[in-house]
Amino acid sequence: MDQVHLRMFLSSISVISLICAASGAIQDSVEISWGGDRAQLGENGELLTLTLDQSSGSGFQSKDEYLFAEVSIRLKLVSGNSAGTVTAFYLSSIGDAHNEIDFEFLGNVSGSPYTVHTNVFDQGKGNREQQFYLWFDPTQDFHTYTILWNKKNIIFLVDGLAIRVFKNNEAKGIGYPDDQAMRVYSSLWNAEDWATQGGRVKTDWSKAPFSAYYRDYNASACVASAGTSSCSSGSVSWMDRELSLHEVSKMKELRKTYMVYNYCDDKNRFGQNMPAECRLA
Numbered sequence: 001m002d003q004v005h006l007r008m009f010l011s012s013i014s015v016i017s018l019i020c021a022a023s024g025a026i027q028d029s030v031e032i033s034w035g036g037d038r039a040q041l042g043e044n045g046e047l048l049t050l051t052l053d054q055s056s057g058s059g060f061q062s063k064d065e066y067l068f069a070e071v072s073i074r075l076k077l078v079s080g081n082s083a084g085t086v087t088a089f090y091l092s093s094i095g096d097a098h099n100e101i102d103f104e105f106l107g108n109v110s111g112s113p114y115t116v117h118t119n120v121f122d123q124g125k126g127n128r129e130q131q132f133y134l135w136f137d138p139t140q141d142f143h144t145y146t147i148l149w150n151k152k153n154i155i156f157l158v159d160g161l162a163i164r165v166f167k168n169n170e171a172k173g174i175g176y177p178d179d180q181a182m183r184v185y186s187s188l189w190n191a192e193d194w195a196t197q198g199g200r201v202k203t204d205w206s207k208a209p210f211s212a213y214y215r216d217y218n219a220s221a222c223v224a225s226a227g228t229s230s231c232s233s234g235s236v237s238w239m240d241r242e243l244s245l246h247e248v249s250k251m252k253e254l255r256k257t258y259m260v261y262n263y264c265d266d267k268n269r270f271g272q273n274m275p276a277e278c279r280l281a
């Protein structure tokens with residue numbers, strides 16, 4: 001995305017303002033967007049529950065749209081036999097050439113590990129999947145999942161530990177999502193056709209309804225909206241954040257043990273057309 005388009009885009013949304021650490025009750029920052037009463041707020045708006053039953057799932061979205069943000073949420077995933085369920089937490093713009101940054105949690109049969117699926121889209125194109133197992137049972141307690149998205153890089157963090165970085169290499173002709181404002185979306189839905197062990201394991205509807213629980217939505221962000229002017233000052237460390245050497249070495253360790261799929265290693269899939277960013281690392 002070039003500067004001209006970026007400027008056109010910025011003027012079209014007219015403004016950007018900075019909010020520092022919107023935190024508090026989750027209901028202050030997000031709204032239920034679909035699923036009727038399968039999505040519920042409780043505990044004075046501090047606990048949000050998404051439910052999936054045989055009729056459908058449910059979801060919520062952030063009230064604000066962001067152009068760069070660090071968003072985190074505490075999440076407790078569907079417990080027991082969660083095969084076929086997918087709990088997603090992601091940033092996305094809208095339209096055919098949309099941008100998207102994904103965390104998706106693919107359920108599994110009891111006793112088998114969840115898969116954390118990550119992806120980065122720019123201009124409607126993804127195909128940058130990396131998948132991980134977790135070093136804890138994500139159904140027993142709440143854990144913090146963070147997407148940091150600034151002009152330099154996208155960092156996926158679990159309980160504050162980075163598992164993946166996608167760098168901005170636009171200067172080398174590699175797409176990077178930085179030209180469209182995005183909203184946070186979360187949903188719980190059924191994807192038994194592909195999610196668990198490649199679709200071989202189906203959802204056990206006798207265990208329905210399935211529920212995932214959310215608390216403590218935090219966003220440090222540039223909010224894209226009409227009416228206000230420019231990013232105000234404040235604690236803006238997230239805007240420049242890159243991983244320290246120490247964090248990089250910790251991330252490498254985690255990836256060695258817990259990464260189960262990396263598109264950059266998938267020669268069968270890409271053959272001679274390995275994505276350009278894979279050749280940089």
Ligand SMILES: *[C@@H]1O[C@H](CO)[C@@H](O)[C@H](O)[C@H]1NC(C)=O
Pocket residue numbers: 021023072073074144216217218
């Ligand atoms: C959100 O921010 C509050 C206040 O800064 C902090 O105490 C809390 O741990 C944060 N929660 C997450 C999920 O990052």
Ligand SMILES: *[C@@H]1O[C@H](CO)[C@@H](O)[C@H](O)[C@H]1NC(C)=O
Pocket residue numbers: 106107108109112113114115195196197198
């Ligand atoms: C489910 O567990 C099996 C092993 O029991 C594993 O191969 C698979 O990656 C896990 N996750 C999914 C989403 O199927």
